[in-house]
Amino acid sequence: MSLSSGTASFLAMLAIGLALLVGAPMVFDLFALLQVTVFVAMAVLALSQGFIWGYGGIMSFGQSAFFGLGGYTYAVVAMNAGDSTGAVLLAILLPTLFAALLGYFMFYGRISDAYVGVITLTVTIILFSVFNSTAGDAYTIGNAPLGGFNGMPAVPPLNIPGRPDLPLEPEQLWYASMGCLVLVYGLLRGILASRFGRVVVAIRENETRAQLLGYDTRLYKLLVFAIGGGIAGAAGCLFTNWGGFISPTVFSLATSAQVLIYVLVGGLGTLLGPILGAIAIQYLISLLGAQQVINANLVLGVILAAFVLLVPQGVVPVLRDALARLRPPSHPRAKPGNGLPDAAGVEAKP
Amino acid sequence: MMLQVQGLRAGYGRIPILAGASFSVAQGEFVGILGHNGMGKTTLLKALMGYLPATAGSVTLEGRDITRLSPTARARLGLGYVPQGRQIFGALTVRENLRMGCLLSKRPEAETIEAVLALFPRLHRLLDRAGGALSGGEQQLLALARCLCGDPRLVLLDEPTEGIQPSINEEIVETLLALRRSRDITILLVEQKLDFIAALAQRILIIQKGAITRETTPEAVQDPALIAEFVGMAA
Numbered sequence: 409m410s411l412s413s414g415t416a417s418f419l420a421m422l423a424i425g426l427a428l429l430v431g432a433p434m435v436f437d438l439f440a441l442l443q444v445t446v447f448v449a450m451a452v453l454a455l456s457q458g459f460i461w462g463y464g465g466i467m468s469f470g471q472s473a474f475f476g477l478g479g480y481t482y483a484v485v486a487m488n489a490g491d492s493t494g495a496v497l498l499a500i501l502l503p504t505l506f507a508a509l510l511g512y513f514m515f516y517g518r519i520s521d522a523y524v525g526v527i528t529l530t531v532t533i534i535l536f537s538v539f540n541s542t543a544g545d546a547y548t549i550g551n552a553p554l555g556g557f558n559g560m561p562a563v564p565p566l567n568i569p570g571r572p573d574l575p576l577e578p579e580q581l582w583y584a585s586m587g588c589l590v591l592v593y594g595l596l597r598g599i600l601a602s603r604f605g606r607v608v609v610a611i612r613e614n615e616t617r618a619q620l621l622g623y624d625t626r627l628y629k630l631l632v633f634a635i636g637g638g639i640a641g642a643a644g645c646l647f648t649n650w651g652g653f654i655s656p657t658v659f660s661l662a663t664s665a666q667v668l669i670y671v672l673v674g675g676l677g678t679l680l681g682p683i684l685g686a687i688a689i690q691y692l693i694s695l696l697g698a699q700q701v702i703n704a705n706l707v708l709g710v711i712l713a714a715f716v717l718l719v720p721q722g723v724v725p726v727l728r729d730a731l732a733r734l735r736p737p738s739h740p741r742a743k744p745g746n747g748l749p750d751a752a753g754v755e756a757k758p
Numbered sequence: 759m760m761l762q763v764q765g766l767r768a769g770y771g772r773i774p775i776l777a778g779a780s781f782s783v784a785q786g787e788f789v790g791i792l793g794h795n796g797m798g799k800t801t802l803l804k805a806l807m808g809y810l811p812a813t814a815g816s817v818t819l820e821g822r823d824i825t826r827l828s829p830t831a832r833a834r835l836g837l838g839y840v841p842q843g844r845q846i847f848g849a850l851t852v853r854e855n856l857r858m859g860c861l862l863s864k865r866p867e868a869e870t871i872e873a874v875l876a877l878f879p880r881l882h883r884l885l886d887r888a889g890g891a892l893s894g895g896e897q898q899l900l901a902l903a904r905c906l907c908g909d910p911r912l913v914l915l916d917e918p919t920e921g922i923q924p925s926i927n928e929e930i931v932e933t934l935l936a937l938r939r940s941r942d943i944t945i946l947l948v949e950q951k952l953d954f955i956a957a958l959a960q961r962i963l964i965i966q967k968g969a970i971t972r973e974t975t976p977e978a979v980q981d982p983a984l985i986a987e988f989v990g991m992a993a
Binding site for chain 1: 828833834841849854861904905
């Protein structure tokens, strides 16, 4: 039985993901494992941006808003409930609902693409200001003080579902984080391979054409945006667990910009690209953080400018094209990219 | 009556293009619209589809007033539109383009596509090819086929022969004639090629300065004087 190239590439990516899931704790020491755990959390965030921007064509500057909401929701619920099970679910559900509400006003209000970027950026800035202003006892939800600029320390870690007395060790947190990344990747591949995914890509190509065929494009964009919000919330939950801490900096402009850089560097219109972009940039940030000579944000800015000017498609599409040139010529099937998962886990050109 | 248009006015911003167009199309009719460039042919189709809001007048589809409905709602009522310039999804394959068109079909997707492909045999061997990799003529066939996948009751065709090689033009004529024989479908066709419109249309409406000013027969488009006066081109 032969597999289609899309299925084969998906199975290959799944195998690589599972191999990393199992193999990383055997290869890395505890410090390195903690480092790659946060890389993976940011990769989940990058996937949310890559999905809504690269496939849905929605230019959101606000993924950090959903990321932060997920993190804060987890912290507040876990500190009150003592058990992380409900906290995880709410950390995904609340950003999903918030994204759905915001998306409803944007897409059903016929806001143009440029203003979607402005609105999502504004929402992020508002949340940054709001959470920065929550110092003092007045801003305590149950047992959880929000802590203003200082944030919320000592957030309870994930535990075995229903067993608050069994918190996850760092190695187990790695399994949970990497498992989440594999799950989200698989989920998005499934969505993009479905009829829903085909319509989403078609809307990205030309919303008017899709409307002509009877599709309610507003609803599809709303659903894409809400799914992206939920995934960003899950990433926020993982991030909060990694450090046991969350502060309003998750809503900062730097975080918003960082997510865009992940996707631009890795490759817009792919799922693999944002993952690789997030890991590479996070690794670079951690290297730069260990020295005092060059400012890390300055380096990120230079990287962004260099990629926009020199490699605007991102690394993964460039590699894909290079590989395609090496192969013998065949039918131009889905080249220039059908926007749906294809060979080597590499998908569309936007 | 399939379509009834009464005093329709529309334009781009403050610039009026349609100045009270009125006409009707009966069920199963193939009607052509001829006119000089800039007289409002494409604007008329866009206004009928709902992309340009009507500033006055009314549009009725099978007795239902659709003047204020969105393009999506009109499509769901059975209005199909093949716009100028093909407008296929270049990044999707031919098969995926056809599947995109099946939303409004009440039949199973595979059955709908099979029935449409019977009218467009050329598309059979191209099913796995990216839409953007097709020639202009093949893209036009695909755009028409995709529109038919939604089982529309009335199809608005905007200059389907624009920039298309003659052999494909003949294929489009054959396909549309076969469609007229095999399906209960109505077509409103805007076209500049006189032989094309004469081969297909049962009635021809002349549009001048945003209004329908005359109705004629396909045979009459062979009259150079009439064509020079109302259409601005030689027969």
